[in-house]
Amino acid sequence: MSDDNLLQNIAGLRREYIRGGLRRKDLPDDPAVLFNHWIKQAVEAGLPDPTAMTVATVDPRGQPYQRIVLLKHFDGRGMVFFTNMGSRKAKHLESNSRISLHFPWHMLERQVMVLGEVEKLSTLEVVKYFHSRPRDSQIGAWASNQSSRISARGVLEGKFLEIKQKFQHGEIPLPSFWGGYRIKINTFEFWQGGVHRLHDRFIYQCNDDGWQIDRLAP
Structure with a gap:
């Protein structure tokens, strides 16, 4: 199929979602229980990069940005990822701590959206x-001044070799510009594909009494 024909047929690309539904009676009171169950199933299903998540931040002008990072830890305190603290996302989070995460588990016909606010991890963590x-x-963390403009890949590769030579003996120290965040979650949304585009969506929102659960129209 030519590129022109492919573009003309994008609107017709679709499939039916048949893996099963999600019912209110089956939902745990704590969304962390369901998230842990789903990510465990994503790992067991052999999905490539099951911990990959889209991270959305907003710059001071209100322009949203997205990128893929890996979830590195999840517990009752929140979700954790690591990054260069001079990166674009880190600069956004410095002025606006609100963040959105999205886990696209297409092969399982599932998605999870998370909203919350970040806090910096301790140096020990x-x-x-x-x-x-x-x-x-x-x-690589030392070699890359993340989000900065570079003239060619060779510059990056040369810096990598320079740093590798510098630290060829002994432990590599933590760069002062490298750190991480914990997302304090206030919202989970779980999406399970359904037949006839009647998908199941449930939103958990944190309030003073715990988690409020509502079904959303697809």
Whole structure:
């Protein structure tokens, strides 16, 4: 099929969602229980990058930006990811701590959306994770001034080799510009595909009495 024909037929690309539904009676009171169950199933299903999530932030002009990062930890305190603290997303979060996450588990016909606010991780938490990474990933963190403009890939590769030579012996120190965030979650939305586009959507919103659960129209 030519590119022109493909573009003309995009509107007709669709499939039926048949894997099953999501019913209110089956929902746990705590959304963390359902999220843990779903991400466990995503891992067991062999999905590529099951912990990949779209992270949306907003710049001071109100322009939204999105990018994919990996979820590195989840517990009762929230969700954790790591990044260069000089990156574009970190600068956005410095002025607006609100964040949105999205987990697209297409093969399972599921999506999860998360809303919340970030707080910076402690140095101890960051150091512990940084030194658990593969050595080349640690060097990569030093080599990349994330979101800055570079003239060519060779500049990045040259910096990587320079840093690798510098730290060829001993432990690689934590860069002062590298850190992480914990998202304090106030909203979960779970989406399960359904036949005839009658998808199941449930939103959990945190209030003083716990989690309020509502069904949303698809």
